Structure formats: structure tokens, C-alpha cells
Amino acid sequence: MTELNARFIDVGSTPARDMNFWPAMVIPKEDIDREMERLSDLDRPGNGRRVSSIVHPYATEPGLGLAPGIDVTINVLLPGEETVVIRRNSNQIAMCIEGSGDALIGADVIRFEKFDVWNTPSMMLYRYRNSGSERCVFLSYSNAPMLEKLEVHFVEEDPPVFAPAEGAGDAMAAIKRAREFADNFEIDESGARLMGYEYLIDIDVVPSRPLxxxxxxxxxxxxxxxxxxxxxxxxxxxxxxxxxxxxxxxxxxxxxxxxxxxxxxxxxxxxxxxxxxxxxxxxxxxxxxxxxxxxxxxxxxxxxxxxxxxxxxxxxxxxxxxxxxxxxxxxxxxxxxxxxxxxxxxxxxxxxxxxxxxxxxxxxxxxx
Ligand SMILES: [Fe+2]
Structure with missing residues (x-):
């Protein structure tokens, strides 16, 4: 393997970099409609996902999007279609723009119609279903471009599902959290503290649900x-x-x-x-x-x-x-x-x- 050497760049007197705004732009309805038609005319992809990303001309790999940290996708489901299960550590917000469908996110089945908006939390198993008789189209936004730039976008299609063992929740509740035994004390009146490792790997949980x-x-x-x-x-x-x-x-x-x-x-x-x-x-x-x-x-x-x-x-x-x-x-x-x-x-x-x-x-x- 080639030896890697870091460079040292003297930046002490380098002026701050100017922001280089991506120009604002309008993607007209006619272009979106044309792409919806193209997606509808495809043979059903193996994973059921008729999806197209709307990419700004200034976007560069990795992490193509409509803004440097945001992608927008057009998603089409023909009547009777369903996508394979997927999970990813990016989070998503979607708006239905045509027809209706079901978002199956975790244990929830969310029925959506035109102009309804919902979120898909990170790492929840999800799939989409169109059990109606009309085409279903929704726009979905995510932070995937930012995670791809950080080289940490985790995506699993059709992942193995591990059901928790029966009673596992009760067993966990009975166990004291390791962090309760770890140090956690103030070092002076400023509020600065020292905390043990256990606080890093067991942070406070805030429930994150699809709404x-x-x-x-x-x-x-x-x-x-x-x-x-x-x-x-x-x-x-x-x-x-x-x-x-x-x-x-x-x-x-x-x-x-x-x-x-x-x-x-x-x-x-x-x-x-x-x-x-x-x-x-x-x-x-x-x-x-x-x-x-x-x-x-x-x-x-x-x-x-x-x-x-x-x-x-x-x-x-x-x-x-x-x-x-x-x-x-x-x-x-x-x-x-x-x-x-x-x-x-x-x-x-x-x-x-x-x-x-x-x-x-x-x-x-x-x-x-
Ligand atoms: Fe504004």
C-alpha cells in the first residue's frame, strides 16, 4: 500500500474563502411532468423504485442535489405497485403531489393524499405502496447529499429484519444504565464538566416517529x-x-x-x-x-x-x-x-x- 503523507498548508494569512452561492433556479412544472411520464413508462424496476433526483447544474459528486446539502426526488408508484424495504441514516420529508398511497414506516401505515406532508425518520425500515387505481407521485427531500459528502451515508435495501426477543424491553428496563456508574461532575462554577465514556455511547433518547x-x-x-x-x-x-x-x-x-x-x-x-x-x-x-x-x-x-x-x-x-x-x-x-x-x-x-x-x-x- 502506498504510504500516505498529510500536507501542511500555512493558512494563517490566507483570506477567508468567499461563499460561492449556487444560483437560484426554477424547475418548471412542465419539466417535472415530463420526468413523471418517463418514470411511469419504465418497466417496473426490480426494487419497485421509480425515482429521479432533480440535480442542480452546479452540483458535484459525491452527494448530488438541488442545494449543496439537500436532494429532491420525484417518486412514482403505479397502481398496485410497492417498493422494497429500505433503511438509511438520512432523514426525509415528502409531499404527495398526485394520487394517494401508503407509507409503511416502522410499525406505522401512513395513508397520504395530495398535498399531505410526512417525515421518515432516519434508520426506520420503510416502503411505499399504491393500492389505489390512480398513479401516485410524491416529492421527497433528504440530507443524503450532505451525508455523502461526509462519506457516511448508510443505505440498506431489503435489509435483514431482526425482531427483538420477547421480553427484551422489560429485561433492558430492569438493567441500570452503565452511565449511572460513570463519573459526571462539574470542574468549576463555569458549568464545564467531566463525564465518563458511557455518556458518549448512551445518550438521552428522544422518540423520533413518522408524523x-x-x-x-x-x-x-x-x-x-x-x-x-x-x-x-x-x-x-x-x-x-x-x-x-x-x-x-x-x-x-x-x-x-x-x-x-x-x-x-x-x-x-x-x-x-x-x-x-x-x-x-x-x-x-x-x-x-x-x-x-x-x-x-x-x-x-x-x-x-x-x-x-x-x-x-x-x-x-x-x-x-x-x-x-x-x-x-x-x-x-x-x-x-x-x-x-x-x-x-x-x-x-x-x-x-x-x-x-x-x-x-x-x-x-x-x-x-
Ligand atoms: Fe428566506
Missing amino acids: IWRWDTVAAQLDRVANLGKDYRGRRLYLLYNPATERRNGTSHSFFATIARYPGGTVDMPHRHSSAAINYYFEGLGKSTVEGQKFEWKAGDLMLSAPGWAVHNHGSRGDGFHALTIQDHPLHIAMESLIWQETLKDPVLKLGAEQGAQTNIGELVGVR
Whole structure:
């Protein structure tokens, strides 16, 4: 084997690297429809997965995606089809855009219909089934590109299933955790501590479950945010919150999903954040400006709408729009890298470590 030698690079006086934003882009509905047709016309693949990834022209291997850390796939299931079981350590959020189907995730069977949104937690066995008479199509977003860049994307197709031995849970509950015997003490009043190895291999568990946000439930609430009035300075949306993400306010551990309803004639203030955003517009039409470049879009278009730290704003046209936004916000909160500038006159805030940005919602709705 060839001997490996590390290089030493003197970086003391090297200027910080400039961010090289991937340009924002719209993938028109017509292109997505054409790819859905191509997937539908294939002979059934052996694993049942008619899946196509929508890849940005700037993406490089490994980890192709629509944003540097996010991939978006089109998934088609013809009537009667089912995919093989798979599990992966990436997490996923999906939205059904045509027909209906079942997501079998762990022990849950989640029936989904058009515009429903659900999450698939990492490492859960999952498969999809279309027992209806119409084609089923959904978009799925994941952090696979980031894990592939880290060379740690674990994927198993049709893995062996190990059922826990009967009574194993009770037996485990009766056993004290090894960490209870390990050291864990403060070394001074700053809060710094020393903890034994057992704390590294047995961290606190937060249940992570597949959840679904049904479109009819979400849609019934959206007027509350849509009708905050012309003077409202925030975004007119609901976060689809998964309690497993705790203070990171996500839908999965990597991403939040929000559903926005914008009435006609509404334009946001230009702003920026280190999280990257991908919008799927599923009703209406609108426009965006991203790093000075102007875009127009309509229902069925997908858009890399805010490359991380790119200045952007979106506005409605006509009677307004509905959008699903996926943004790698919880990931950045976990890494303490979520920086946010709510308007370009505001300071750059590190969200989660200092008081965040404010809107005028208090003036508009009063005390609740
Ligand atoms: Fe934004």
C-alpha cells in the first residue's frame, strides 16, 4: 500500500474563502411532468423504485442535489405497485403531489393524499405502496447529499429484519444504565464538566416517529396567517412541527417544512439566512428576487429559492400562492451555524444563542 503523507498548508494569512452561492433556479412544472411520464413508462424496476433526483447544474459528486446539502426526488408508484424495504441514516420529508398511497414506516401505515406532508425518520425500515387505481407521485427531500459528502451515508435495501426477543424491553428496563456508574461532575462554577465514556455511547433518547400533516387540516388553518393584513412584517406560513426536533423547530432533524398561503399583492422584505431553502409552489403564482436576479413562477414549479446566505425575497402575483418550503434550519441550529438577517438593515443574528428577530404580530393580533 502506498504510504500516505498529510500536507501542511500555512493558512494563517490566507483570506477567508468567499461563499460561492449556487444560483437560484426554477424547475418548471412542465419539466417535472415530463420526468413523471418517463418514470411511469419504465418497466417496473426490480426494487419497485421509480425515482429521479432533480440535480442542480452546479452540483458535484459525491452527494448530488438541488442545494449543496439537500436532494429532491420525484417518486412514482403505479397502481398496485410497492417498493422494497429500505433503511438509511438520512432523514426525509415528502409531499404527495398526485394520487394517494401508503407509507409503511416502522410499525406505522401512513395513508397520504395530495398535498399531505410526512417525515421518515432516519434508520426506520420503510416502503411505499399504491393500492389505489390512480398513479401516485410524491416529492421527497433528504440530507443524503450532505451525508455523502461526509462519506457516511448508510443505505440498506431489503435489509435483514431482526425482531427483538420477547421480553427484551422489560429485561433492558430492569438493567441500570452503565452511565449511572460513570463519573459526571462539574470542574468549576463555569458549568464545564467531566463525564465518563458511557455518556458518549448512551445518550438521552428522544422518540423520533413518522408524523403526517394532512392538507385538509393545514389548509383549514392557513387563513389565520394569510389574513394578518398588509402591514404584517413576518412570513404568512405555518411550521409543520415535529416534537422530536425540540428547540430546533424542525419537521425532520435536518429540515423544517412550512406551508405558506400568501394573498395577492404581498411582497416580503429582502433578507438572508445560512439555511438553504427550496420552494414547491402548489397553487397560484408569484415572483422572487434572489441575489438581484428576478424569477417568475407558477403552481407546480419547484425552485432553489434561497441558496444559503443569498439575499432574497418573494412576492405573490394574481390571487396569491401556496408554497411548501424545505429549509435546513434545524441542522444549522444544531451546529450553531444558523445566522439570520431579517432585513438588510438588521444585525446578523445567531439564532438560538441570542434573542432572535421580531415581527409586529403583537400589534396586529394583540395579547393572546
Ligand atoms: Fe428566506
